[in-house]
Amino acid sequence: MTTTDDAPALDRKKVRAFARHLFGVYTGGALTFLIDIGHRTGLFTAATAGAATATELADRAGLQERYVREWLGAMVTAEIMTYDPATSRYALPPEHAAALTGDGSKNMAPMAAMVPLLGRNLDGIEQAFRTGGGVPYSAFSPDFTGVMDQLNRRPLDELLVDAWLPLVPGLTDRLTAGARVADVGCGTGHALVLLAAAFPASTFTGYDIAPDAIARATAEAAAAGLTNVAFEVADVAAFRPAVPLDVVFAIDAVHDQADPAAVLRGVHDALVPGGTFVMVDMAASSDLAENVGNPFAPWIYAISTLHCMTVSLAHDGAGLGAAWGEQLARTMLDDAGFGEVVTHPAPGQALNLIYATQRPSSSR
Numbered sequence: 496m497t498t499t500d501d502a503p504a505l506d507r508k509k510v511r512a513f514a515r516h517l518f519g520v521y522t523g524g525a526l527t528f529l530i531d532i533g534h535r536t537g538l539f540t541a542a543t544a545g546a547a548t549a550t551e552l553a554d555r556a557g558l559q560e561r562y563v564r565e566w567l568g569a570m571v572t573a574e575i576m577t578y579d580p581a582t583s584r585y586a587l588p589p590e591h592a593a594a595l596t597g598d599g600s601k602n603m604a605p606m607a608a609m610v611p612l613l614g615r616n617l618d619g620i621e622q623a624f625r626t627g628g629g630v631p632y633s634a635f636s637p638d639f640t641g642v643m644d645q646l647n648r649r650p651l652d653e654l655l656v657d658a659w660l661p662l663v664p665g666l667t668d669r670l671t672a673g674a675r676v677a678d679v680g681c682g683t684g685h686a687l688v689l690l691a692a693a694f695p696a697s698t699f700t701g702y703d704i705a706p707d708a709i710a711r712a713t714a715e716a717a718a719a720g721l722t723n724v725a726f727e728v729a730d731v732a733a734f735r736p737a738v739p740l741d742v743v744f745a746i747d748a749v750h751d752q753a754d755p756a757a758v759l760r761g762v763h764d765a766l767v768p769g770g771t772f773v774m775v776d777m778a779a780s781s782d783l784a785e786n787v788g789n790p791f792a793p794w795i796y797a798i799s800t801l802h803c804m805t806v807s808l809a810h811d812g813a814g815l816g817a818a819w820g821e822q823l824a825r826t827m828l829d830d831a832g833f834g835e836v837v838t839h840p841a842p843g844q845a846l847n848l849i850y851a852t853q854r855p856s857s858s859r
């Protein structure tokens with residue numbers, strides 16, 4: 496059926512349904528800011544002490560009642576918290592508290608900070624859409640360092656040693672016996688601090704291009720009294736460690752590199768024959784069609800457009816993007832000279848895939 500001007504007739508139900516969907520997207524964006532506020536101010540944690548009126552909750556958290564009451568209106572109507580009109584009390588259901596509070600890897604509240612952070616450079620991103628290039632890492636600094644730290648710290652605490660390492664046959668034994676280990680793009684270095692404490696016979700060096708991240712990493716290692724871990728400001732595209740390495744980690748740090756092929760080749764060349772490379776990266780397909788229906792894919796493409804891809808393109812880089820995907824990753828690992836690649840969904844981290852591979856005994 497067509498209208499008089501030959502434009503296809505619109506299915507009004509579909510238009511309404513899509514408009515509702517779109518409004519849900521916008522609402523999710525706005526609510527994410529409020530979840531970030533709830534996390535920053537301690538409101539979610541305060542709510543775990545039991546049902547409370549707005550005044551009681553504000554007092555518990557040391558905040559202004561008027562702001563807390565408005566925030567609670569959003570939390571209740573968004574079905575994050577509940578409201579009992581009979582008592583004027585608000586509550587955070589325990590199942591919701593499990594996803595918004597605590598020191599465990601299931602606390603998703605720190606992730607909310609990523610949205611306002613990525614929204615900070617929209618003018619620059621718009622410009623890059625028009626002219627090419629990108630927005631460099633420095634435009635997201637120093638806050639990006641802290642947000643990444645908060646995003647990954649709890650999962651690393653809970654999962655790195657006990658759930659991720661055992662996926663790679665022999666890795667825990669190798670680290671226990673004593674290995675030379677590096678982490679490329681180490682950020683605030685928490686992964687290596689955990690490993691250095693767990694494996695005192697091994698020595699660890701973390702490399703990152705961001706001086707603020709390395710300063711935090713060095714301070715954390717010193718505060719923990721660790722003498723088997725060090726951190727250096729370095730561009731890992733020119734990764735040439737002084738000694739051959741037994742194990743290298745790259746955690747969420749390859750896809751946003753300006754020159755990821757050089758990084759992978761550098762890691763390969765730095766390893767001893769038989770040395771292990773563990774790369775944690777986004778779980779996605781390199782084929783968009785295979786990502787349709789993946790509930791995490793819109794997030795991966797969105798953060799990629801707003802950060803991961805643009806920071807690479809800002810330096811005329813490869814601009815792989817966060818959704819570079821397993822097929823391309825395998826091709827690039829092969830091109831860099833690595834042997835068989837085994838992947839595992841990262842336990843406790845649905846967004847990530849763990850790649851494990853070795854430098855072959857006889858390398859190209």
Ligand SMILES: C[S@@+](CC[C@H](N)C(=O)[O-])C[C@H]1O[C@@H](n2cnc3c(N)ncnc32)[C@H](O)[C@@H]1O
Nearest residue numbers: 643647680681682703704705730731746747748
């Ligand atoms: C997404 S963050 C991940 C940080 C950390 N591995 C984690 O899991 O929290 C990527 C890191 O790579 C670093 N990076 C980007 N390009 C780099 C380069 N060429 N050399 C060294 N580090 C780089 C950034 O500064 C950032 O800390």
